[in-house]
Amino acid sequence: MDESVNKEFDSWLRRRLADNVRRLRQEREISQEGLSANCGFHRTYISQIERVRANLTLDNLQRIAEALQVEPSTLLAP
Known part of the structure; x- marks a missing residue:
């Protein structure tokens, strides 16, 4: 079996998305619920x-x- 399958997955892209969604939402003064x-x-x-x-x-x-x-790519941008 390939060892890469057993490695823990690094969710760096989801972390980037999370940070961008939070930042943009807060800049626009929108609640999570909103x-x-x-x-x-x-x-x-x-x-x-x-x-x-x-x-x-x-x-x-x-x-x-x-x-x-915003453009979807903005949510994934560094």
């Missing part, structure tokens, strides 16, 4: 993303970007 509502998500979903607990789909990435009025 952003969730604007995206059509359950009220706790944004919290899970910001705590790196959720592995979201590209569709949800696009919904968040639209709600924050």
Whole structure:
């Protein structure tokens, strides 16, 4: 079996996404609940993303970007 399969996964990209979502949301003075509502998500979903607990789909990435009025790539940028 390939050893790389057994290595612990580094979720650096999800951490970057979490930091960017939090920063942009706070800059726009939107609560987690408000952003969730604007995206059509359950009220706790944004919290899970910001705590790196959720592995979201590209569709949800696009919904968040639209709600924050940014390009999806902005959410993944360093």
